[in-house]
Amino acid sequence: MRVSYVLPLLSLFLSQTTAAALGSSPHKLSTLRQCQTTGKNCPEGTIIVSQTNTTTSKKQIYKTIQSAINTLPNNTHPATILIKAGTYNEQLNITRAGPITFIGETTNPKDATANQVRITWSAANKDSTGQSVDNVYSSVLVVAPTLESSLTGSGTTGYAVPDDTPFGNVDFRVYNVDFVNEWSDYSDGPAHALSLSRANGGFYYCGFFSYQDTVYIGKLGNAYFYKSIIAGQTDFLYGFGTAWIQSSKIQLRGCGGGITAWKGTNTTFTNKYGVYIVDSDVRAANTSIAPDIIGECALGRPWNSQHRSIFARCTEDGSITASGYIDWVVSGVARFQEGVTLMAEYAVSGAGFNRTGRIEGGVTTLLDRKAWKGYSEPERVFQEPTGEFGNVGWIDWGVIGEK
Numbered sequence: 379m380r381v382s383y384v385l386p387l388l389s390l391f392l393s394q395t396t397a398a399a400l401g402s403s404p405h406k407l408s409t410l411r412q413c414q415t416t417g418k419n420c421p422e423g424t425i426i427v428s429q430t431n432t433t434t435s436k437k438q439i440y441k442t443i444q445s446a447i448n449t450l451p452n453n454t455h456p457a458t459i460l461i462k463a464g465t466y467n468e469q470l471n472i473t474r475a476g477p478i479t480f481i482g483e484t485t486n487p488k489d490a491t492a493n494q495v496r497i498t499w500s501a502a503n504k505d506s507t508g509q510s511v512d513n514v515y516s517s518v519l520v521v522a523p524t525l526e527s528s529l530t531g532s533g534t535t536g537y538a539v540p541d542d543t544p545f546g547n548v549d550f551r552v553y554n555v556d557f558v559n560e561w562s563d564y565s566d567g568p569a570h571a572l573s574l575s576r577a578n579g580g581f582y583y584c585g586f587f588s589y590q591d592t593v594y595i596g597k598l599g600n601a602y603f604y605k606s607i608i609a610g611q612t613d614f615l616y617g618f619g620t621a622w623i624q625s626s627k628i629q630l631r632g633c634g635g636g637i638t639a640w641k642g643t644n645t646t647f648t649n650k651y652g653v654y655i656v657d658s659d660v661r662a663a664n665t666s667i668a669p670d671i672i673g674e675c676a677l678g679r680p681w682n683s684q685h686r687s688i689f690a691r692c693t694e695d696g697s698i699t700a701s702g703y704i705d706w707v708v709s710g711v712a713r714f715q716e717g718v719t720l721m722a723e724y725a726v727s728g729a730g731f732n733r734t735g736r737i738e739g740g741v742t743t744l745l746d747r748k749a750w751k752g753y754s755e756p757e758r759v760f761q762e763p764t765g766e767f768g769n770v771g772w773i774d775w776g777v778i779g780e781k
Contacts, residue, residue, distance in 0.1 A: 405458065405479065407776040413460055414481045414554060421458045421479075425449065428462035443480075443497065444470055450478070454548075461555065463494035470497065472521040472547055472577075477772075482554035488780070490583040490607050490627075493554050500560040502567040502590075512537075513591060517570035518557040521577045522546050528575045528596060530568075534682035534713070536618060536641060539576075539597055545763055546577040549772040556585035565590040565612040565634045574599045575619065576763075578772040581606055588614065589631055595619040595653070597643065600760050602773050609663055613639035616681065621653040622756050624778070628655060629663035630697050633675035636704060638721075642684015647765030652686030652720070654753060660730065661695035671697045677723070677742070679706040683715035688745070688753055690724040698730030701739025714741050724750040 405421045413420035425446045426439045440446040443459065443466055450457045454476040463483045472478060482495035501516040513530040514520060522528035523546030531537025561569040568591035572581075575596030585607040586592050592614035595601050599619030606626045608615065612634030615621065618641050628637060637660070638653050660677075662668035675697045678687050703721035705714040713719070722743040723736070736742045753759055760769040 405456075407780060410481060410553065410777075411487055413458075414483055414487055415485060417460070417462075417483070420460055420481075421456075424458045424460050424481075426460050426462065427466075429464040429466070430462070442466065442468055444468055447472065447474075447478075450474055450476075452476075456549075461495045465496045465498060467498050469499045469501075469517070470519045472519070472550060473523055475523070475545070475547055477549035477551070478547060479550075480552040480555055482552070484554045487554055487583060488605070490554070490556075490585055490605060493556050493583070493585060495554065496556045496558060498558045498560050502561045502569040504567065513568040513570060513594065514573050516559065516561070516568055517573040517594070518559050519571070520573045521550055521579055522573070522575040522596065523577070528573055530594065530596065534641060535643075536597070543576065545598065546575070548578055550574075550577060550579040551772075551774060552579075552581045552584055553777075554583045556587065558585070559588035559592070562589060564632065570594050572601075574601050578769070580604070580773050582774060582777050585609075590614065590634070591616055593617075593621070595621045598763050600769060600772075602756065602760075604774075604778055610637075613637075613679070613681075615653050615655075615678075615687075616640060617653075618643050618651060620651050620759055620761070622759065623653070623655045623658055625656070626658045628658055628660040628692075630661065630671060630675050631663045631667065633671050633697070635706075636676035636678035638678030638685075638687040639681045639706075640678070640685040640687055641681040642686060644684075645765065649761060649765065650686070650753065650759040650767075651684075652688070652759070654688050654690065654759060655692055656690045658689075658692050660689065660692050660698065660728075662697050668695075668697065673697070673699055675699060676704040677702050678721055679704050680713040680715075680719045680721065681706065683713055683718045685713075686720045688720070688722045688724060688750075689726055690745075690750060690754075692723075692726045692728075694726055694728040694730030696729040700732040700735025702732075702736045702742035703739070705741050 456477040486492035529537035557571040571586040590612040592610035595617035609629035611632035616639040724745040
């Protein structure tokens with residue numbers, strides 16, 4: 379027997395750019411830590427953003443992050459932006475192909491709860507008249523080479539990105555920055571904190587806060603999250619691309635749809651597009667909401683039949699429903715497809731895990747060690763646009779191995 383164990387942007391995108399092949403970290407770990415804790419010994423050419431100081435004897439200091447981004451030349455040279463402590467109410471666009479690093483000022487760089495840089499925006503998928511617009515227009519941060527490449531679109535296949543669209547940023551990194559969509563304090567339509575498509579992005583000790591569709595990883599998007607906080611209520615990890623969430627906190631601010639909602643994409647090569655939540659903590663966002671959502675939250679639901687998501691070695695609290703995942707039925711048609719949809723868990727623990735409930739639910743796959751091995755490390759899932767595995771040169775392994 380089979381056990382079934384899944385508003386406007388600040389401006390239009392600047393230009394189309396071509397991808398560049400780059401390798402290891404553009405900075406040393408010691409330099410990074412000194413820069414963000416003392417403001418000294420920053421990488422050469424670092425641009426500074428501050429709401430309190432606007433000039434120094436040596437260089438201009440920008441008041442907004444986007445104005446600093448706009449000064450970067452459209453080339454493949456690494457660029458670093460130090461963001462001083464404060465709350466910045468703005469919407470950010472990254473189109474540049476060359477590496478960009480955001481360094482958030484902090485006194486405790488190894489604790490995302492201590493972040494001092496907060497970027498906020500308030501928007502959902504509605505314009506000023508209340509008419510629906512594409513989800514991307516709500517996002518606090520958009521990383522994509524063009525506007526078209528960032529569009530979510532509708533239906534189970536989403537927006538048909540033109541074939542000649544270039545790849546965007548090959549190495550975008552953020553350290554100790556929170557992205558907060560303040561549209562509402564409940565699920566009221568898609569309201570992104572992050573939208574990343576056709577780009578490689580690493581987020582270390584960051585925070586992403588919204589209620590619906592918090593993090594969107596679009597087509598050919600690759601995103602790595604380390605010791606970060608991702609909070610939401612409805613389908614708040616969704617997309618077409620590949621996301622690896624390592625040693626992080628998944629915070630449930632309510633229950634709606636599922637935590638994950640992925641759309642698989644047909645390709646000429648074998649792909650492992652999906653979201654992988656590993657060694658992470660999945661629980662109610664706070665003690666106030668916890669009693670109200672006991673047994674109510676689903677791990678995910680399939681946006682189309684090719685949904686792929688895995689919770690591996692995670693701790694799940696009592697908020698998780700007995701079945702784990704749920705199907706998504708639209709007009710009487712189920713999106714879960716036996717042998718195609720992968721909504722899975724591996725070696726999870728906690729009050730939210732109910733083996734009997736998973737089996738009876740019939741849509742959650744419980745992986746054994748052999749089945750998990752094919753997804754067990756980033757090198758096995760992150761791919762080049764042409765399908766080759768091992769696309770991990772943009773991940774900051776120094777921070778991940780930091781003592």
